Amino acid sequence: MNRVRTEIHFLQTHRSVIRAFRTGVSLHSHTECSREELSGLPRHLERMPIVSHFLRRELDRYEVRTGHPLDFSCAYWRGPLGARSAHDLERKQIERLDLPAIASLTDHNNIDAGMQLQSEHILADVPVSVEWTVPFEHTYFHIGVHNMAPQQARSIMSRMAAFTREPDPQALGQFLEDLDADRRVLIVFNHPLWDMAGIGRQLTLASATRFLKTYKSHIHALEINGLRSWPENMGVVHLAQEHNQPVVSGGDRHGLEPNATINLTRAANFAQFAREVREERTSDIAILPQYGEPLYLRHLLTAWDAVREHPDLERQRWIARVFIRCDDGVERPLSQLWTGGAPGWIDPCLNVIGLLASAPLRTVGRLANLADVSAML
Numbered sequence: 001m002n003r004v005r006t007e008i009h010f011l012q013t014h015r016s017v018i019r020a021f022r023t024g025v026s027l028h029s030h031t032e033c034s035r036e037e038l039s040g041l042p043r044h045l046e047r048m049p050i051v052s053h054f055l056r057r058e059l060d061r062y063e064v065r066t067g068h069p070l071d072f073s074c075a076y077w078r079g080p081l082g083a084r085s086a087h088d089l090e091r092k093q094i095e096r097l098d099l100p101a102i103a104s105l106t107d108h109n110n111i112d113a114g115m116q117l118q119s120e121h122i123l124a125d126v127p128v129s130v131e132w133t134v135p136f137e138h139t140y141f142h143i144g145v146h147n148m149a150p151q152q153a154r155s156i157m158s159r160m161a162a163f164t165r166e167p168d169p170q171a172l173g174q175f176l177e178d179l180d181a182d183r184r185v186l187i188v189f190n191h192p193l194w195d196m197a198g199i200g201r202q203l204t205l206a207s208a209t210r211f212l213k214t215y216k217s218h219i220h221a222l223e224i225n226g227l228r229s230w231p232e233n234m235g236v237v238h239l240a241q242e243h244n245q246p247v248v249s250g251g252d253r254h255g256l257e258p259n260a261t262i263n264l265t266r267a268a269n270f271a272q273f274a275r276e277v278r279e280e281r282t283s284d285i286a287i288l289p290q291y292g293e294p295l296y297l298r299h300l301l302t303a304w305d306a307v308r309e310h311p312d313l314e315r316q317r318w319i320a321r322v323f324i325r326c327d328d329g330v331e332r333p334l335s336q337l338w339t340g341g342a343p344g345w346i347d348p349c350l351n352v353i354g355l356l357a358s359a360p361l362r363t364v365g366r367l368a369n370l371a372d373v374s375a376m377l
Contacts, residue, residue, distance in 0.1 A: 082313075
């Protein structure tokens with residue numbers, strides 16, 4: 001087995017490194033095909049000035065009126081970009097580096113974006129990929145499965161959905177082995193230290209460690225994530241070193257800011273890139289300048305992309321991109337439920353989010369964060 005080599009390049013200070021590579025690869029980004037659950041939304045909104053006041057007041061009123069708290073787990077949102085727009089966003093960023101681009105779109109438990117792009121015969125070689133939700137012990141993980149054979153992808157997705165509904169550790173091992181058998185496929189353990197289930201960092205680390213010990217023979221790489229903190233990403237690098245695994249990039253883009261991390265490769269297509277990671281066990285990661293901005297401001301920008309109007313998109317307003325599972329079991333967009341428009345208290349909240357995400361305030365935040373960024377670089 002080849003010795004593992006992972007190199008991390010900060011393009012803000014070492015842009016000349018690009019000349020050694022043939023292609024840029026964008027891994028892990030989302031389109032409107034992803035269902036983004038809103039169960040954790042109140043936790044984020046309560047950190048925002050003014051917004052938290054309106055939110056608490058309206059939630060209290062709702063509970064008094066109905067006798068029970070508002071259940072955010074019945075709601076989800078979809079990102080603003082369709083498959084072609086999302087692919088173009090990632091492609092153009094890489095092409096500005098004077099490199100040809102490969103972009104692997106990975107929606108949550110959904111391959112429609114990649115299948116759509118392939119069916120258009122304009123991007124026939126685009127990978128068909130997914131971010132798969134895998135329950136494990138008392139938590140769950142996200143596994144990126146990239147470059148599935150299009151003729152087999154639908155049946156693979158059915159098998160994934162069946163496992164997610166009824167997890168079985170032994171069946172997972174066999175499934176990962178079957179996926180691993182296709183040498184063109186790349187299997188990535190996405191943001192393994194993100195405590196998505198809310199069980200605490202130490203328990204998440206312990207579960208991620210056990211997951212790797214059990215299945216690492218069929219996991220090709222761990223991911224450092226463009227929307228996670230640098231300390232967490234360095235924890236992932238350490239975890240990968242402990243288990244003799246390469247590390248690859250993953251941008252996790254949901255809005256209109258392109259991925260902040262990409263891979264640089266000498267491969268010409270995704271199958272060759274997968275072989276580079278799987279067999280040569282080598283990975284070159286580029287950290288792009290936007291990663292140096294304060295993470296909370298970048299999260300705010302994603303939130304603003306989610307709620308602001310997009311005149312050039314089919315679902316122009318955010319209420320057409322937020323869906324509720326109603327009492328009759330049917331999922332409907334808010335635009336169908338709020339026929340008279342959104343409640344009056346929501347617009348001031350959106351204005352606050354827009355202000356916080358605006359260029360002048362992001363500049364202030366960037367300057368305040370400069371010392372930390374300089375230390376990172």
